[in-house]
Amino acid sequence: MQTIIVTAAIIHREEQILIAQRNKDADHGSKWEFPGGKLRFSEDPRLGLKREIKEELDMDIEVGDIFEVVSHNYGDRHILLLCYTCHYLGQSPKTKDCQDFCWLTPEEMLGYEFTEADIPVVEKLRSTRNKVKC
Numbered sequence: 210m211q212t213i214i215v216t217a218a219i220i221h222r223e224e225q226i227l228i229a230q231r232n233k234d235a236d237h238g239s240k241w242e243f244p245g246g247k248l249r250f251s252e253d254p255r256l257g258l259k260r261e262i263k264e265e266l267d268m269d270i271e272v273g274d275i276f277e278v279v280s281h282n283y284g285d286r287h288i289l290l291l292c293y294t295c296h297y298l299g300q301s302p303k304t305k306d307c308q309d310f311c312w313l314t315p316e317e318m319l320g321y322e323f324t325e326a327d328i329p330v331v332e333k334l335r336s337t338r339n340k341v342k343c
């Protein structure tokens with residue numbers, strides 16, 4: 210089975226975090242996720258994440274420390290999801306390569322259907338929300 214390295218951004222704007230809805234025709238179509246994407250061969254993860262956020266939301270971000278690493282087996286593929294705490298620089302996101310986006314508190318994320326690999330990340334955000342520095 211193939212292992213894919215994926216980077217994802219936990220972009221903080223005060224109490225809220227930006228999430229994106231995957232395109233309908235993508236794998237895990239219409240599910241919610243932390244924006245990001247596959248790392249290219251030999252690419253630096255932080256630079257890869259900045260590239261993906263520009264492609265997906267037409268936005269620049271500052272990538273900070275690693276927040277969580279998730280190893281998840283989807284059956285046909287294994288993903289290693291590198292989630293970084295990111296800093297919002299004030300630009301409005303656009304739906305360039307996603308269906309929709311929204312800013313939510315970790316509590317509000319419970320009402321959204323995330324990709325399976327993201328569930329422990331949402332849990333960690335909920336349990337650490339008062340400790341995370343933005």
Ligand SMILES: Nc1nc2c([nH]c(=O)n2[C@H]2C[C@H](O)[C@@H](COP(=O)(O)OP(=O)(O)OP(=O)(O)O)O2)c(=O)[nH]1
Nearest residue numbers: 215217236237242243244245246247288324326327
């Ligand atoms: N970006 C992102 N992908 C995630 C998350 N959780 C999760 O399981 N994934 C999975 C879904 C996909 O199988 C894979 C990422 O692929 P992608 O399709 O978003 O990546 P990409 O933009 O580089 O894709 P491509 O169209 O260029 O091939 O990781 C997440 O929080 N963010």
